[in-house]
Amino acid sequence: MGFARTCSVALVGVEGVVVEVQADLEPGVAAFTLVGLPDKSLTESRDRVRAAVVNSGAEWPQRKLTVGLSPASVPKAGSGFDLAVACAVLGAAERIDPRVLADIVMIGELGLDGRVRPVRGILPAVLAAAGAGYEQVVVPECAAAEASLVPGVSVLGVRSLRQLIAVLADEPVPDEEPDEPGRPDPLLAGLRVPGTGAATAMHSNGAAQQDSGHDLADVVGQHSARTAVEVAAAGGHHLFLEGPPGAGKTMLAERLPAILPRLAREESLEVTAVHSVAGLLPPGKPLIDTPPYCAPHHSATMQSLVGGGPGVARPGAVSLSHRGVLFLDETPEFSSHALDALRQPLESGHVVIARSAGVVRFPAQFLMVLAYAGPDMFNGR
Structure with a gap:
């Protein structure tokens, strides 16, 4: 008989709930039961964790194993619980001292070979852990910079389960072979959302982008339009641009973020948390400060x-443009239902999405710019 517990974080929108991961070993026929309202991807962690533990050189316990995720009333989704489940099982099997695991929050997905893969929402998860009073967090090595943005938290970045076992058991830490230079890091593949252009050309699909060198000083002429952009930036006013195609409406809108004030620390964390949940953080830039x-x-x-x-x-365009600019080019071409849905975030600064699995709240305080090419383009409408 063995018991161990550690912690992880369940995300509800951009807010996190600390979840206690408990593992219990009992005599009986070898079986692995996972309880606590897990979703499909979390249920599949049973096979991922078993393969990762064996391929990391540890012995899988051949007894009746029950893993509980508490509180059971909170829905748990995603593969970010893998690392905590594996360590709780190894703690119950006494491969790791259970007392070491009790006050550590672990976030990360496990590959079948034992490597620790990043997941979306590292920053809001670590913020939730810090808010709950936890001071030690284990995350994937490539997400350690993002997790380190939270003050007062000691962050350990690991590349594999084998390394984490060695650290927790006070053994020599093995070296992991680095990837070949110049090749894309396969560990980052899970952060790229298909269809969003997160890896390249983010602007082409409407995903939020940061400062790309656009400067209002590049605009020659258009004195009235430039003044309107400057007034909108200074006072936080929404903006409507009307003119024929090629007049420079998009050019001016793209340069509006460049004259907005840089984000304060708290604002940067808010924006970064939204992009982290969406899986759209720019590679090598853990903090969005523009x-x-x-x-x-x-x-x-x-x-x-x-x-x-x-x-x-998942966050939509109104949340991805939080503390920034949302540009709706050719506004009359948007559906009336889509435009009507903007009323709540414009009035309240946030959007509430209700689903059968629960209610999530995303921040959505943005400066909106509308553009219209005039009646000629729409046949007199």
């Missing part, structure tokens, strides 16, 4: 604008 810019196509659905989608709700 106002984001988001320009969705006019065919965007209501869900892509305000957030949602199947399963776990």
Whole structure:
């Protein structure tokens, strides 16, 4: 008989709930039961964790194993619990001292070979852990810089389960072979959302982007329009640009974030947390300190604008442009339902999405810029 516990974090929107991961070993037929309202990807962690433990050189306990995720009333989704589940099992099997695990929060997905892969939402998860009073956090090595943005928390970045076992058992830490230079890091593949252009050309699909060298000083002429942009930036006013195609509406909108004030520390953490949950943090830049810019196509659905989608709700364009600029080019071409959905975030500064699995709240305080090419383009409308 053995028992061990450690902690991880369940994300609800951009807010986290600390979850206690408990492992109990009892005599009986070898079985692995996972309880505590897990979703499909979390249920599959049983196979991932078993393979990762064996391939890391540890022995899998051949007894009746029950892993509980508490509080059981909170839905748990994603693969970020893998690392905590594996260590709790090894603690119950006495491969690791259970007392060492009790006050550590662990976040990360495990590959079958035991490597620790990053997951979305590292920053809000660590913020939740710090808010709950935890001071030690274990995350994937490539996400350690993001986790270190939270003050007062000791962050340990590991590349494999083998390394973490050695650290917790006070053994020599093995070296892991680095990836070949110049090749994409496969550990980052899980952070790139298909269809969003997160890896390249983010602006082409309306995902938020940061300062890309646009400067209002590049604009020659357009004195009235430039004055309007400057007034909007200074007072935080929304802006409507009207003019024929090629007049410079998009050019001016793209340069509006460059004259907005740089984000304060708290604002940067808010923006970074949203992009971390969406899986859109720029590689090598764990903290977003410039106002984001988001320009969705006019065919965007209501869900892509305000957030949602199947399963776990994801941030939409209004949240990805939080503390920045949301540009709606050819505004009359957007559906009326999508435009009507912007009323709540414009009034309250946040958006609430209700699903059967629960209610999530995303920040959405942005400066909106509308553009219209005039009646000629729409046949007199």
